[in-house]
Each structure stands twice: as structure tokens, then as C-alpha cells.
Amino acid sequence: MAKSRVQFICQNCGSAHQRWAGKCDACGEWNTLVEEGTAGGIGSGPANTRNARKGRAVVLTSLSGDIEDAPRIVSGIGELDRATGGGFVRGSALLVGGDPGIGKSTLLTQAAAALAAKGHRIVYVSGEEAVAQIRLRAQRLGVADTPVELAAETNVEDILATIADGKRPDLVILDSIQTLWTDMADSAPGTVTQVRAAAQAMIRYAKSTGAAIVLVGHVTKEGQIAGPRVVEHMVDAVLYFEGEGGHHYRILRTVKNRFGPTDEIGVFEMSDKGLREVANPSELFLGERHAKSPGAAVFAGMEGTRPVLVEIQALVAPSSLGTPRRAVVGWDGARLSMVLAVLEAHCGVRFGTHDVYLNVAGGYRISEPAADLAVAAALVSSLTGLALPADCVYFGEISLSGSVRPVAHAQQRLKEAEKLGFGSAVLPLGSEELVGGNGAGGIGANAFQPTELADLVARIAGSRRSRADEEE
Ligand code: TYD
Ligand code: MG
Numbered sequence: 001m002a003k004s005r006v007q008f009i010c011q012n013c014g015s016a017h018q019r020w021a022g023k024c025d026a027c028g029e030w031n032t033l034v035e036e037g038t039a040g041g042i043g044s045g046p047a048n049t050r051n052a053r054k055g056r057a058v059v060l061t062s063l064s065g066d067i068e069d070a071p072r073i074v075s076g077i078g079e080l081d082r083a084t085g086g087g088f089v090r091g092s093a094l095l096v097g098g099d100p101g102i103g104k105s106t107l108l109t110q111a112a113a114a115l116a117a118k119g120h121r122i123v124y125v126s127g128e129e130a131v132a133q134i135r136l137r138a139q140r141l142g143v144a145d146t147p148v149e150l151a152a153e154t155n156v157e158d159i160l161a162t163i164a165d166g167k168r169p170d171l172v173i174l175d176s177i178q179t180l181w182t183d184m185a186d187s188a189p190g191t192v193t194q195v196r197a198a199a200q201a202m203i204r205y206a207k208s209t210g211a212a213i214v215l216v217g218h219v220t221k222e223g224q225i226a227g228p229r230v231v232e233h234m235v236d237a238v239l240y241f242e243g244e245g246g247h248h249y250r251i252l253r254t255v256k257n258r259f260g261p262t263d264e265i266g267v268f269e270m271s272d273k274g275l276r277e278v279a280n281p282s283e284l285f286l287g288e289r290h291a292k293s294p295g296a297a298v299f300a301g302m303e304g305t306r307p308v309l310v311e312i313q314a315l316v317a318p319s320s321l322g323t324p325r326r327a328v329v330g331w332d333g334a335r336l337s338m339v340l341a342v343l344e345a346h347c348g349v350r351f352g353t354h355d356v357y358l359n360v361a362g363g364y365r366i367s368e369p370a371a372d373l374a375v376a377a378a379l380v381s382s383l384t385g386l387a388l389p390a391d392c393v394y395f396g397e398i399s400l401s402g403s404v405r406p407v408a409h410a411q412q413r414l415k416e417a418e419k420l421g422f423g424s425a426v427l428p429l430g431s432e433e434l435v436g437g438n439g440a441g442g443i444g445a446n447a448f449q450p451t452e453l454a455d456l457v458a459r460i461a462g463s464r465r466s467r468a469d470e471e472e
Pocket of ligand 1: 098099100101102103104105106107137140141270271272273274275
């Protein structure tokens with residue numbers, strides 16, 4: 001008798017196990033193994049090899065050739081089009097992931113409405129909300145009278161039959177992938193097998209008809225529902241919608257894009273009437289700046305091709321604890337420790353008896369090492385109580401030897417700073433000849449370019465002396 005083919009599938013990484021275990025060997029997550037049948041499951045192979053048919057020859061073709069149709073559908077929502085690389089690509093599948101409640105449905109409702117208003121056929125299938133709820137949201141967004149076609153449905157076969165009716169849709173939005181289920185797999189909705197099989201069916205539909213599809217996926221922590229990661233490799237592009245709790249702005253980040261640049265971001269602000277585009281993110285992250293307070297430094301950063309100015313705030317305070325506290329929001333804690341160590345070892349600045357708090361304004365997250373110099377400046381400023389010049393931006397990477405290393409895109413960073421009214425900059429030496437020369441103009445002429453971090457520390461400490469001189 002054939003053994004029943006039951007498997008335990010990790011809901012985090014999708015690996016299959018013969019028996020249940022508390023921890024997945026493959027990815028190390030706990031409590032993520034769920035029993036699933038293998039019928040039609042991905043990775044189980046053809047169920048019956050005897051029925052395997054002979055292959056059919058397909059026509060091979062060349063790389064050059066005509067491409068029919070305008071390949072992209074542009075929504076007109078600038079920040080969304082930027083993140084997708086210029087609009088939704090026909091015949092492609094896009095995954096929009098994010099935490100529950102971050103605003104994925106809101107964003108896609110707005111996109112659907114904008115596209116439908118332009119005459120595209122847009123189908124919005126929701127498996128999470130009833131039609132009435134979606135209508136309420138549309139009313140709130142002021143788009144209730146756009147001709148978006150709506151359905152509350154979760155079965156893939158039914159959805160495919162529905163959209164096959166009439167003109168081929170230009171865009172089909174499936175909100176969310178975790179609620180979809182197909183007859184082809186017999187696990188529960190939300191499991192890896194179902195999510196993959198349903199996504200596969202929808203992607204096949206997109207490729208064969210040329211309709212663009214958007215899959216919405218919730219990021220899940222519990223592991224009981226398969227996360228968007230299990231379909232990342234199947235789709236053409238992956239966007240994550242992120243935001244920091246308590247802040248209104250949201251960032252749409254491109255993680256993968258077969259048809260455009262990755263590391264792009266779109267910035268939005270959640271208002272009571274939906275998402276508002278933020279075309280100039282620097283203004284958002286610099287919003288709450290007060291001049292003359294020690295511990296604040298403006299970092300000229302880059303997000304993809306776009307410069308973003310953010311304020312970095314440091315607070316260095318005497319500690320009553322044996323092991324002083326180090327707390328970081330919006331930056332890497334290990335990198336902070338490194339900058340502190342370099343300041344101690346090479347610049348003679350001691351933090352051993354001080355608590356150090358570091359915060360990136362606006363709840364923004366920085367991943368660039370180029371922020372090192374701005375962080376160091378903020379730390380030294382807070383420790384000495386000397387405010388940094390309010391019209392100065394900082395960027396540069398710090399090496400363990402205490403030298404300041406050049407970073408890419410110096411020109412763009414300076415241009416953005418100049419545009420926002422900054423008049424001077426501290427940046428690495430060798431950040432291209434352009435500094436001070438053509439294009440960079442005024443701000444380049446006022447640039448201070450230390451080769452060693454100690455030079456910057458001396459300059460900040462030196463500001464006390466010059467200020468004292470002025471007072472005399
Ligand atoms: P939603 O798009 O439903 O999130 P997701 O689909 O990612 O789960 O957005 C939910 C949150 O957004 C909810 O807390 C309410 C808020 N919101 C606004 O603040 N303004 C609005 O105009 C809308 C439609 C929602
Ligand atoms: Mg939703």
C-alpha cells in the first residue's frame with residue numbers, strides 16, 4: 001500500500017520536512033511547520049509519472065523583434081510610478097508586501113481609481129474585505145465614481161473565469177494573496193502550498209494574456225500564514241510598503257524589479273483622505289529642525305537615485321549605570337558601536353561613562369555607511385555641548401583606522417543640500433574633483449574635507465575657542 005504523502009512545510013521558507021519538528025532546520029524559525037497534503041503542491045513533482053505526456057516542441061525565436069503594445073501602464077501617481085520603474089508592466093506580476101494596516105489596500109485603491117479614470121479596465125479582487133468596506137474606503141478617498149470593477153472572491157478558478165469575461169483587463173489587483181485558494185492544491189488557504197499554487201495560477205494568467213497583476217501580501221510574524229517572501233522569486237517585481245509606527249509617512253521600497261531599477265523609493269504621507277505623495281522627502285525629514293541645539297547633524301543621504309536629507313540626533317548624557325546604555329532608532333546599533341570605538345581610539349573622545357542615544361528624525365531608517373560622519377559629528381556635538389553650524393550637511397564613511405572614506409554620488413548629495421538652502425558641507429576628500437568646481441558652486445566652495453575623523457573632531461571642538469574669541 002502506498003504511504004500517504006503527508007509533508008510538513010515550513011511557512012516561513014517553504015522547505016518540506018518528513019516529520020513535524022518545533023524548529024525548521026532550513027531557516028531556523030520556530031513553530032512554522034504545518035502539515036500539508038502534497039497533491040499538486042509545489043516541489044512534489046508530477047503525481048503520476050505513468051501519465052506523463054511527450055513534450056511538445058515550442059517555436060524558438062530571436063532576441064530582436066517587434067514588441068506589441070505600450071509595455072507600461074502609467075498610473076500618474078508619481079511616487080508609485082517611480083517605485084515600479086515607470087508604471088505597471090503588461091504581462092507581469094508585481095508583489096506589494098507590507099505589515100497589516102500599513103496602507104496597501106489604500107495605495108492600490110488609489111492606483112486602481114487613477115488608472116480606471118484614464119480608461120483602463122481595472123479589476124480589484126478583495127479576499128479580505130466585503131464589497132461594502134471597499135466602497136466605504138473608495139468614498140473616503142473620493143474615488144467612488146471611477147469605473148473600477150470590484151469583486152469579493154477568494155477562489156482562483158472563479159476569479160479567472162470572472163475576468164476572462166469581456167475585454168481583457170489591463171490590471172488585476174488581488175488583495176491579498178494569503179486569502180486566495182485554488183482547487184489544484186488541497187491545503188488550507190494561507191499555507192505555503194496554497195499561496196504558491198494560487199500565485200502561480202495568476203502569474204500564468206498574466207503571462208499568457210498580457211494583463212498586469214498585482215499581488216498584495218501581508219508580512220506575518222507568527223508564521224501560521226505564509227509571508228510574501230515565499231512568492232518573491234516567482235513575481236517580476238517586489239515592492240515593500242513600510243512605515244514607522246506613530247509616523248504618518250510611508251515608504252514604498254523596490255526590492256526586486258526585472259523591468260527597472262531596484263533601490264528606488266516612493267514616499268507617501270497617510271492623511272485622512274488617503275495617501276498623499278511626498279515629492280520632496282527631505283523637507284519631511286528635516287521638518288522639525290531647531291537651529292543651535294547641540295547633538296543634531298544633517299546627513300545628506302541617497303535612496304536609490306534620489307538624494308534625501310535627514311537629521312541625525314544624538315544625546316550623550318552622563319550615566320549612572322555600570323554599563324552605559326546605547327540606544328539607536330533608525331540606524332544600525334553595531335555601526336554606532338563602531339563609530340564610538342573609532343572616536344575613542346583615534347580621536348581621544350571618551351564615551352565610557354556616558355549613555356548614548358541616537359535617533360534618526362521622522363522615524364526614517366538609514367542603511368548607508370555614508371551616515372558615519374554625520375553620526376560622529378552629532379555625537380561629538382552632544383558630548384561637548386557645542387551646536388554644529390545649522391546650514392551644514394555631513395556625509396562620508398569612517399574606517400576602523402579613523403580615516404574618512406569617499407562615498408558615491410557626492411555631487412547629487414551636495415546639489416540637494418544646496419537646493420534646500422544649506423551653505424556648507426563636510427565630506428570626504430577625493431569625493432571627485434567636482435566639489436568646489438562646476439555645478440556644485442557655492443556649497444562646494446565652503447566644503448570642509450577631512451582625511452581623518454580627528455580633523456573633524458578638532459574643528460568641532462575648535463568652534464568653542466572661536467566663539468569664546470568672539471565674545472571677548
Ligand atoms: P489599509 O490600506 O487598509 O492597510 P492594509 O491594506 O495594508 O492592511 O490601511 C489601513 C490604515 O490606513 C487604517 O489604519 C486606516 C488608515 N487610513 C487613513 O488614515 N486614511 C485613509 O484615507 C484611509 C483609507 C485609511
Ligand atoms: Mg488591506
